[in-house]
Amino acid sequence: MEPLVSNRGSRPPVNPDIASEREAPTFPIEKLINLLDGGAARTRTRRAVEHLISCDAVFNKENIYFLTPTEQYEAAVKKAVHLRQKMKKLGWTDDGLEMQFALRALTENLAFGVHNGVFIPTITELGTDAQIAKWIPLAKDYQIIGTYAQTELGHGTHLRGLETTATFDTFSQDFILNTPKTSSIKWWPGDLGRSANHAVVLAQLYTQGMCHGMHAFIVQIRSLVDHSVLPGVKVGDIGPKMAFEHVDNGYLMLQNVHIPRENMLSRYSQVTSDGSYIKQGSDRINYISMVLTRVRIISKTIVPAFSKACVIAVRYSVVRRQSKLNAGEMEAKILDYLTQQQKLLPQLATAFAFHFMSSSLEAFCNQVNVQIKTKGDASLLPELHALSAGLKAITSETSSAGVEVCRRACGGHGYSMLSGLPSLYTWVVASCTYEGENTVMQLQTARLIKDAGIKLQSLLQSGVEQYIAWNSTSVQLAKAAVAHCHYILVKNFVETMEGLKFEPEIQQVIKMLCDLYALTGILDNAGDFLYDGFMTGKQLDLVTACQLDLLALVRKNAVSITDAFDYSDKQLNTAIGNYDGYVYERLYEWAQKAPTNAKVNHAYEKYLKSHFQLAQSKL
CATH class of the missing domain: 1.10.540.10 (Acyl-CoA dehydrogenase/oxidase, N-terminal domain)
Structure with a gap:
């Protein structure tokens, strides 16, 4: 590591404040x-x-x-x-x-996150062997760059409402694709704005005057010779966003764009030369790529971002000293304050719960995918869809709030981009809406849960139309889905902990985190436990006392626990959460690299210079 700005000759390699935290952990890291x-x-x-x-x-x-x-x-x-x-x-x-x-x-x-993470997998999952052989080698070698054009200006999660059409013409043997109105313009696909020359376009399939629902089509949108936009295509970047500035999210309009019949992904459904439609397997299979993407979002985006935020905030909190707990002593580490522990340590426990859950979900996803590909058996797909939808909602919602807690817990320095925390926040908060808005995801999980189902049935029997009855119960349904997913998370955490009986030292620390996660969940939803009669006020007092005891236990190992994520300094890319704990030195050093510090201040020359010079004669 390069030397930092102060005390270069005499400073120990690791800040003593964080080094002391790593002395004699109660478990083998x-x-x-x-x-x-x-x-x-x-x-x-x-x-x-x-x-x-x-x-x-x-x-x-x-x-x-x-x-x-x-x-x-x-x-x-x-x-x-x-x-x-x-x-x-x-x-x-x-x-x-x-x-x-x-x-x-x-x-x-x-x-090329969408190209690698969605475009290629969609072709692999929905394409025939011949289509895979044609397109995938080109895509993997970056000879073509693809995107996944599903979301429209007017429709996102409600896929049945997509307005883009693909109509089969028996004369030309082509599909003719159109985005017929403004609301049908494809909007948000990553890699589309500047990079992609091909797109998997999700469109309503029409043959012989009939609509067969949403299907996927490979459409070339730019020239492979000079990257110019092809006839009938309008494509570009959607402009500034909250973050993700390295991703060229784009828009796509299609006006009578012809593609050959073999460009419809046809592993599970085909259109013959006379326009006949042949379906093989369930309609649900067309949604497999979205489910797979949802699972990857949890494991590859949400969980890592959240865990990195926990690492940064905990490390910072043992280096930052503020005020005195006892008169005459030096200022205390802010993690020694119970309020800071209550902010951060439940987040750390939650990050572990999400990590173990994402591993289990990936294993289940692989099982379902193998069943579909080898046996054509999609019987487990609805369960995977419901589980992934609910977990995507709860992990993204909770992680967004958790990263923000971590950011605020770092005070003013957490507001600096150099802390790494604002980037992590915007990275994870975006996942609350893409690939399924969270409330809709909760409702996907919640269909016909008992209590909401009773109310729904009562409304239907009283003559209320079904869509009105569903809307009237949606708040209860969404809450039920969250509760169900929290139960699944706790259950999976407990099973993980119980599977460590031959590793007692590791089991002990996992049990602490598991208990902290479970009890924090109860306290965060205390009203529901009281309202439904599952707990009394005295029992909640006991839960509070247990949580405080656990905070003290986890506090002793907090830095060592975060070290177990084993993120390198380069991966964290933070000035305040590095392994060596030299926060202030690194903040100052990194600030010196700001281009504005080396450039002429044109605003001074244009607007301020004359005012300042007037003051010179008066002072």
Whole structure:
């Protein structure tokens, strides 16, 4: 590490305030790291990959907070292309551990996330063997860049309402695609604004005058020769966003765009030359790529961002000192204040709950996907859809709030982009809406839950129309879905903890975090437990007392627990949450790199100089 600005000759390599936190942890940190990674062998592979990434100058994140949006985009494209070249050179496979860990280290700063994470998987899942053989090698080698054009200006989560049409013409043997009105313009697809030359377009399929619902079509939108927009296509960038400036989210209009019949993804449904429609399997299968994407969002985006925020905030909180707990003593570490513990330590426990749940969800997702691909059996898909929808909602909602708690817990320095926390917040908060708005996701999970179902049935029997009855019960349904998902999370956490009976030291720390997560969930929803008669006021007092005891226990190991996520300083890219704990030195050093500190202040010359010079004669 480069030396920082002050006390360079005499300063120890690690700030004593954070070094003392790592003395004599009550558990072996390396074993907890292995647990989170899924085994010691996976830890070794991950670290080897991260070492290769960290030693490669192209992947350097230095000064990224000072780049313009265009510079961020160009840097992200450069890194994505370089990673593909490196992958081929080293013999890494797309579905291998090495690529998984490379993406873990780089995801937030890579272009082509939709291309790699949605475009390619959609073709793989919904395409025939011939379509996969044609398109996937081109896509994996970046000879084509694709996007996934589903969301429209007027429709997002309600896929049945999509207005884009694909009409089969028996004379030309083409599908003719149209976005017939303003509300049907495709809006938000990543990689579309500047990068993509192809798109998987979700459209309502029409043949022989009949609509067969939503289907996926591969559409070329830009020339492969000069990247110019093709006839009938209007495409561009949607403009500034809350964040994600390295992602070129775009819009797409299609006006009588012809594509060949073989460009409809046809593993489960086909259109013959005379326009006959042949369906193979359930309509639900067309939604598999969205479910897979939802699962990846949880495990690859939401959980890592949340856990990084916890690492940064906890480390900062043992270095930052403020006020005195006892007169005559030095200022206290802010994590020694119970209020700070109550802010941060339940977030840390929640990050662990989400990590273990995402691993279980990925395993279930793989099981369902194998059943569909090998046996054509989609019987478990509705359960996966409901579970992934509810968990996507609760993890993104809770993580967004949790990252914000972490940011605020770092005071003014948490507001600085250099802390890394604002970027993590905007990264995770976006997931509350993309790939399914959270309330809609909750309602997908909640269909016909008992109490809401009784009310729904009562309304229907009284003559209320079904859509009115559903809307009238939607608040209860959404709450029921959240409660159900919280139960699933606690249950999975307990099962994980119980599976560690041969690792008592690790089991002890996981039990502390599991208990803290479960009890915090009860306290956060105390009104519901009281209202439904599950607990009394005295029992809630006991829960509060237990939570406070757990905070004290977790506090002793807090830094060591965050170290178990094993994020490198380069991955965290923070000035206040580095392993060595030198917060103030790094903030000052990084601030010196701001381009504005080296540039002429034109505003001074244009608007202020004359005013200041007038004051010179009066002072």
